[in-house]
Amino acid sequence: MPHPNFFALPEQTQSALASLSVAVGGVIPVNVRTWKIDMSALPTVPDGVDLIQQVSDWAGKSKACLYCFENQSRDVDLVAVELAFTDAKDRVTNARAYPRLNLHGSCFYVGSSQSLAKRFKEHLGFGASETYALQLTHWARPLDLKLEFVCAKYPDGTTPEVIHALEDTLWQTRKPMFGRQGRT
Numbered sequence: 461m462p463h464p465n466f467f468a469l470p471e472q473t474q475s476a477l478a479s480l481s482v483a484v485g486g487v488i489p490v491n492v493r494t495w496k497i498d499m500s501a502l503p504t505v506p507d508g509v510d511l512i513q514q515v516s517d518w519a520g521k522s523k524a525c526l527y528c529f530e531n532q533s534r535d536v537d538l539v540a541v542e543l544a545f546t547d548a549k550d551r552v553t554n555a556r557a558y559p560r561l562n563l564h565g566s567c568f569y570v571g572s573s574q575s576l577a578k579r580f581k582e583h584l585g586f587g588a589s590e591t592y593a594l595q596l597t598h599w600a601r602p603l604d605l606k607l608e609f610v611c612a613k614y615p616d617g618t619t620p621e622v623i624h625a626l627e628d629t630l631w632q633t634r635k636p637m638f639g640r641q642g643r644t
Contacts, residue, residue: 528636536605569639
């Protein structure tokens with residue numbers, strides 16, 4: 461006989477999803493911004509990376525943000541991108557924690573953060589080495605990649621559950637090459 465906790469689970473899940481659906485309805489970003497990143501021109505140290513300060517100034521403190529890294533290099537060989545990434549990951553280049561590799565695509569990564577500048581810095585490869593992030597400076601520089609960091613900032617009071625639902629949908633629609641889907 462199944463454990464009693466599981467009998468009501470389908471109804472409880474349906475109710476929770478209906479509540480989340482209502483909460484997500486009409487939630488739109490208060491601002492969306494795009495930054496261009498030329499990997500070959502990015503400094504090897506965080507000092508002098510003006511982009512980090514720009515992202516920090518724009519995001520402010522403790523603002524719910526969704527973001528993605530989009531590949532803008534028209535002639536990039538995605539197999540070469542995959543090989544450079546897997547080589548760095550396999551060698552644990554600079555003792556970094558690298559995300560999962562998925563299928564090839566123009567979107568490299570989808571995520572959310574309350575501390576956008578810190579997360580952006582980690583993805584560039586200037587954050588804590590044990591944090592799973594793209595670690596771009598540790599493998600992508602020789603590929604001459606041109607990326608866009610696209611970010612949406614949401615209103616104060618947007619709950620983590622709503623942000624996670626929006627992130628999951630963005631992940632499913634963009635199918636990023638790196639990382640994993642948040643909640644599911």
